[in-house]
Amino acid sequence: MTRISRVEIIGGGPAGLYTAILLRRLLPSIEVRVTEQNPQGATFGFGVVFSDQALEFLKKDDPETHALVTPQMERWTNMTLNLPGDRIVIDGVGFTSIGRLALIEILRERAESLGASIEMERRVESLDEVDADLVVGADGLNSLVRQSLESEFCPSIEYLNNHFAWFGADRPFDTLTQTFVRTDKGALNAHHYRYNPGMSTFLVECDDATFQRYGFASMDERESVAVSQEVFADVLEGASLITNRSNWRQFPKLWCEKWTSGRYALMGDAVHTAHYSIGSGTRLAMEDAIALSRALAAHDDLEAAFAAYQSERAPIARKIFNAANTSAHWYENYAERMSLPPLEFAYEYINRSGRMDLERLRRTAPNFMKRYESQGG
Numbered sequence: 417m418t419r420i421s422r423v424e425i426i427g428g429g430p431a432g433l434y435t436a437i438l439l440r441r442l443l444p445s446i447e448v449r450v451t452e453q454n455p456q457g458a459t460f461g462f463g464v465v466f467s468d469q470a471l472e473f474l475k476k477d478d479p480e481t482h483a484l485v486t487p488q489m490e491r492w493t494n495m496t497l498n499l500p501g502d503r504i505v506i507d508g509v510g511f512t513s514i515g516r517l518a519l520i521e522i523l524r525e526r527a528e529s530l531g532a533s534i535e536m537e538r539r540v541e542s543l544d545e546v547d548a549d550l551v552v553g554a555d556g557l558n559s560l561v562r563q564s565l566e567s568e569f570c571p572s573i574e575y576l577n578n579h580f581a582w583f584g585a586d587r588p589f590d591t592l593t594q595t596f597v598r599t600d601k602g603a604l605n606a607h608h609y610r611y612n613p614g615m616s617t618f619l620v621e622c623d624d625a626t627f628q629r630y631g632f633a634s635m636d637e638r639e640s641v642a643v644s645q646e647v648f649a650d651v652l653e654g655a656s657l658i659t660n661r662s663n664w665r666q667f668p669k670l671w672c673e674k675w676t677s678g679r680y681a682l683m684g685d686a687v688h689t690a691h692y693s694i695g696s697g698t699r700l701a702m703e704d705a706i707a708l709s710r711a712l713a714a715h716d717d718l719e720a721a722f723a724a725y726q727s728e729r730a731p732i733a734r735k736i737f738n739a740a741n742t743s744a745h746w747y748e749n750y751a752e753r754m755s756l757p758p759l760e761f762a763y764e765y766i767n768r769s770g771r772m773d774l775e776r777l778r779r780t781a782p783n784f785m786k787r788y789e790s791q792g793g
């Protein structure tokens with residue numbers, strides 16, 4: 417067990433809060449503090465999806481957290497593609513989801529109940545403010561820790577061409593749904609799914625040419641909502657889109673060669689991103705927390721714990737990072753693919769990460785494959 421007595425965690429998102437929980441469970445003699453810039457009850461975004469195994473990884477090692485989170489989750493076993501002229505159900509592709517805020521509130525309460533001290537509404541402006549034996553940079557994509565020590569962590573960051581805006585919708589959808597529409601200004605896509613019985617995430621995406629033709633860059637949130645509601649009126653069926661810092665962005669592919677330096681360790685979105693189209697960023701962040709906490713519990717000295725953390729975790733995260741990027745690149749060209757017959761489009765969609773072979777698809781999605789193969793696919 418490592419000989420540290422104070423840990424400061426910068427960032428109270430899934431990575432930071434789950435690290436606080438695990439450190440208090442595994443190493444109760446260590447004082448753990450989390451500093452979060454947002455006030456309690458506020459965060460960016462709406463719901464997040466998890467792939468079909470959901471949070472099963474929590475079940476064995478942390479049944480208490482698992483038991484708190486799972487009742488708040490929505491689940492479904494099929495997904496739907498709405499295409500111009502066809503609606504295609506892909507069976508056997510299950511997902512679960514939860515509101516980002518609901519997840520954070522559960523984790524925060526649990527971390528506090530285990531004795532972590534959590535300070536909300538304070539932004540750490542400089543690493544000089546932080547007095548601890550170990551500082552965890554769980555401070556998300558724009559990580560202060562990473563940016564302050566860039567030459568140590570060696571990040572590379574590259575932006576995708578597509579633009580997206582993360583809205584909510586005040587209606588539930590039956591399954592995770594991808595709606596692709598053609599308009600006179602270009603093709604748009606929405607990823608939408610319910611994350612509680614009355615609310616859904618509604619993430620709108622388009623390529624740069626479409627983005628420019630719509631003039632989204634000069635619109636405020638209200639105007640973007642009005643246009644998006646009109647474009648997706650058929651699927652919204654009268655529901656309203658809702659904003660929460662829903663500015664248009666381009667997704668960054670971020671990867672750091674080094675995850676630790678001196679007394680600092682990065683995790684979650686601070687050290688790698690994973691494109692939202694494979695629904696893995698939150699899980700990756702929580703698994704980073706597990707790997708770091710276990711390494712600290714297993715090693716006397718911080719350097720050895722850090723070496724174990726990076727060598728165990730980085731190769732696994734890298735695989736997901738690569739798969740997420742392959743999936744993200746598929747989205748960069750969906751407009752061209754929309755000229756394919758709908759079933760062909762759906763087949764390409766489900767194969768976009770290159771992780772499905774024909775046999776696996778026949779097993780997982782027998783009804784979809786029957787339809788696809790009966791039409792000569």
Ligand SMILES: Cc1cc2nc3c(=O)[nH]c(=O)nc-3n(C[C@H](O)[C@H](O)[C@H](O)COP(=O)(O)OP(=O)(O)OC[C@H]3O[C@@H](n4cnc5c(N)ncnc54)[C@H](O)[C@@H]3O)c2cc1C
Binds near residue numbers: 432451453463686
């Ligand atoms: C559009 C979009 C859709 C997504 N959809 C999904 C999805 O469906 N499924 C999924 O699993 N993942 C999804 N993700 C990814 C997921 O949101 C992230 O991977 C996950 O939140 C990473 O957790 P984290 O704790 O590392 O970072 P974050 O959740 O970003 O948390 C970092 C926290 O640090 C705080 N902070 C930052 N700097 C400071 C500072 N200096 N001082 C104090 N506090 C600070 C922030 O306020 C924030 O609360 C999506 C991401 C985006 C952008």
